[in-house]
Amino acid sequence: MDFLKKIYEIGETSRRVQEEFLKREGEKILEVAKLMAEVFKKGGKLLVFGNGGSAADAQHLAGELVNRFKKERKPLAAIALTTDTSVLTAISNDYDYSLVFATQVEALGKKGDVALGISTSGNSPNVLKALEVAKDLGLYTVGLSGGEGGKMKGLCDYLILVPSKETPRIQEGHLLFLHLVSELVEEILFPEE
Numbered sequence: 001m002d003f004l005k006k007i008y009e010i011g012e013t014s015r016r017v018q019e020e021f022l023k024r025e026g027e028k029i030l031e032v033a034k035l036m037a038e039v040f041k042k043g044g045k046l047l048v049f050g051n052g053g054s055a056a057d058a059q060h061l062a063g064e065l066v067n068r069f070k071k072e073r074k075p076l077a078a079i080a081l082t083t084d085t086s087v088l089t090a091i092s093n094d095y096d097y098s099l100v101f102a103t104q105v106e107a108l109g110k111k112g113d114v115a116l117g118i119s120t121s122g123n124s125p126n127v128l129k130a131l132e133v134a135k136d137l138g139l140y141t142v143g144l145s146g147g148e149g150g151k152m153k154g155l156c157d158y159l160i161l162v163p164s165k166e167t168p169r170i171q172e173g174h175l176l177f178l179h180l181v182s183e184l185v186e187e188i189l190f191p192e193e
Contacts, residue, residue, distance in 0.1 A: 017169045018176055021162050029177060032142055032158050033184035039114050039140070040189060045077035047109055047139070049101040049130055050118030053171050055082035057118050057144075061178045069182040071193040076185070079108065081130070101130035111138030119143070120170045122150025131155040144177060146170030 022029075036046060046065065048058040058080040065078035081104045082088075091100045105115055115134035117127040122145035131141050132155060143149065143156035147165045162173030186193070 014169055014172050017162065017164045018173055021173045021176070024163060025160050025177075028158055028160055029180055030184065032160065033181045034188065035140060035142075035158070036114055036181065037185045037188040039112060040076045040185070042112065043077075044110070044113045045079060045108075046114045046116060047079050047081055047105055047134070048116040048118070049081040049104075050127060050144075051082075051124055053167075054118035054120065054124075054127075054144075054174070055080075057171070057174050057178060058082050058116075060175075061116070061182065064178065064182040065185065069179075069186050071186045071190050073186060073190040073193045076189075081105070081108075098125045098129055101126050102133040105130045105133045105139070106137065109134055109137050109139050113139045114142060115139045116142040116144065117152065117156075118145075118174060119150070119152060120146050120167050120174075122147070122152040128152065128155060144174055146173070 048061050050058050059082060062078040062080040065076040081101050087104065088100050091103050109115060115131060117131045119127045122143065128151055131143065131152065134141050135155060141156045143152040143159040145152050145159065146162040149159050149161050152159055160177060162170040164170050
């Protein structure tokens with residue numbers, strides 16, 4: 001196998017997927033960034049969650065918003081619901097793993113906050129349950145997925161879809177979304193910084 005050729009092919013596929021992603025979802029991404037900025041401005045917060053690589057993405061986004069992305073500015077209230085092992089294991093042990101995010105959304109979420117669920121398939125049971133609870137509590141619901149979006153479709157005020165069925169390409173699109181939203185939120189809220 002020509003591995004160098006393979007590298008170029010993967011890179012080209014990734015580039016095409018991301019280009020199509022921005023064409024299809026660019027306006028929605030801007031709407032989500034504006035929504036998040038408005039929620040932060042009013043003293044609300046972002047709750048973000050997912051499994052595996054999506055858990056890492058949740059933590060990545062929370063880190064960019066709480067600390068900073070490109071600008072020196074005040075911290076923004078973002079919580080990755082994937083990081084407290086005591087809470088995660090207590091809920092999993094006492095109840096069920098499908099409730100690990102939903103229980104935290106119920107405990108921490110307030111009407112007008114944003115719940116952002118990340119699932120490459122759109123079918124992760126614990127992400128779906130958390131979005132259901134968020135919707136019931138009056139949070140804005142945002143889904144980040146790929147392909148057709150799976151079961152997330154009916155649960156999200158905004159569903160951002162990477163146009164691919166390949167998990168690595170979807171995750172690359174999710175990373176682009178995280179950075180775009182982080183930069184846009186900073187530009188909207190801190191134009192003079």
